[in-house]
Amino acid sequence: MAVRIEGVSKFFGPFAALRGVSLDVAPAELVALLGPSGSGKTTLLRVIAGLEEPDGGKVVFDDVEAQHLSLRDRRIGFVFQHYALFRHMTVADNIAYGLRARPRRERPPSDEIRRRVGQLLDLVQLVGLEARFPGQLSGGQRQRVALARALAIEPRVLLLDEPFGALDARVRKDLRQWLRDVHRRTGHTTLFVTHDQDEALELADRVAVLNDGHIEQVGAPDDVYDKPATAFVCGFLGESNRLDVEIAGGQAFLQDRPIFAAAHHNGRGAGKLFVRPQDIRIEPPHGHGIAGVVAAVRRHGAIRRAEVAVTGLARRMEVDLPSAIAPAVGETVGLKIVKGYAFARTD
Incomplete structure (x- = not known):
């Protein structure tokens, strides 16, 4: 019926x-x-x-x-x-x-x-x-x-x-x-x-x-x-890093630095960028990503997860590590966002 x-x-x-x-x-x-x-x-x-x-x-x-x-x-x-x-x-x-x-x-x-x-x-x-x-x-x-x-x-x-x-x-x-x-x-x-x-x-x-x-x-x-x-659905389903960003010219900016092409965001101005841990790649710290320091590496089910402290962010970024090779605690790394979801900020 x-x-x-x-x-x-x-x-x-x-x-x-x-x-x-x-x-x-x-x-x-x-x-x-x-x-x-x-x-x-x-x-x-x-x-x-x-x-x-x-x-x-x-x-x-x-x-x-x-x-x-x-x-x-x-x-x-x-x-x-x-x-x-x-x-x-x-x-x-x-x-x-x-x-x-x-x-x-x-x-x-x-x-x-x-x-x-x-x-x-x-x-x-x-x-x-x-x-x-x-x-x-x-x-x-x-x-x-x-x-x-x-x-x-x-x-x-x-x-x-x-x-x-x-x-x-x-x-x-x-x-x-x-x-x-x-x-x-x-x-x-x-x-x-x-x-x-x-x-x-x-x-x-x-x-x-x-x-x-x-x-x-x-x-x-x-x-x-x-x-x-x-934004609610994105934040409720799965795990996400949440970043307060500015949207302009099709880009999401964190602390005046472009970090992601926010092509699916309508408009410009204050926004919130959701990035799942599996959608971040660790790369050398001098690239175009977000620079941070590895604060912890822990087991997370079948994978390992790094917690990366980024200057200016109150919460650490969480990054899934697909292999047994992991950065050392205290190491400076770059974070490249390969997929994210940008929404106009309402709070």
């Missing part, structure tokens, strides 16, 4: 949680709502689910406005961050709950419920654990039960609110690919909330980046990362 969000606003007292948000989600699409805490992503999810009423705008499922549908008729599957499982029920009973709670005339026969539970246990890879209680499961297993319970009602839309937020990093990574595989097999229209950019970029067909109650950019993972539309 397609979901269309048109100019949705939501206020909690004087606080605007959503400010005229619009978003189209295609049938069977997997969309991530990504943003920092307080950006409005969970509120938007709750408005779609019908758990919050918007103060303006509307939500449309296919061609039907959500306000004309009851919560049951919306057929939303909702997965919460902290599972919300019934502790006194077994895994099988938790999964079957939504089906057994239906009015008698809509409730499937007991045999059909058992068959459906068995299919879902196989889908979420929990066959053999149906008699256990939530307290006897790991966090990852409990989250799979929560997803199976949401899928049991055969939802038209699946909503997940920080589905892996309560899990440790290793389990989260293992479950990402599993969730993507489940989505391919079931084909549900899915929106999931996360503040984890790696999770969003890895899982989603498209990413909607929210900030302060509005959407800054919507696009494929490669587009929002490689072609950020705003």
Whole structure:
């Protein structure tokens, strides 16, 4: 089912949680709502689910406005961050709950419920654990039960609110690919909330980046990362060195010295240049780059990262080193920017 969000606003007292948000989600699409805490992503999810009423705008499922549908008729599957499982029920009973709670005339026969539970246990890879209680499961297993319970009602839309937020990093990574595989097999229209950019970029067909109650950019993972539309998106996705610069004649100037061709910057004057650590090269100090002194070299995952102190900058520049060869601490080096993103400064 397609979901269309048109100019949705939501206020909690004087606080605007959503400010005229619009978003189209295609049938069977997997969309991530990504943003920092307080950006409005969970509120938007709750408005779609019908758990919050918007103060303006509307939500449309296919061609039907959500306000004309009851919560049951919306057929939303909702997965919460902290599972919300019934502790006194077994895994099988938790999964079957939504089906057994239906009015008698809509409730499937007991045999059909058992068959459906068995299919879902196989889908979420929990066959053999149906008699256990939530307290006897790991966090990852409990989250799979929560997803199976949401899928049991055969939802038209699946909503997940920080589905892996309560899990440790290793389990989260293992479950990402599993969730993507489940989505391919079931084909549900899915929106999931996360503040984890790696999770969003890895899982989603498209990413909607929210900030302060509005959407800054919507696009494929490669587009929002490689072609950020705003300074916020650029600073939020990935790691960046941020430099206050002056833009003139298609060049970005740092301390009156040209350091980068800011061809994508519209206009001139004060700007902010974002440069990711992997987009800086170390070269001899007497070239046309930025001169600095290596203050530290540390391990950063599979690579090493140098911290370079530059006169006039309050923060050190961070530079990824692609090889095992690294400059010595205390060595003077030049920094050449090979890629950057320039935006008009608003602060």
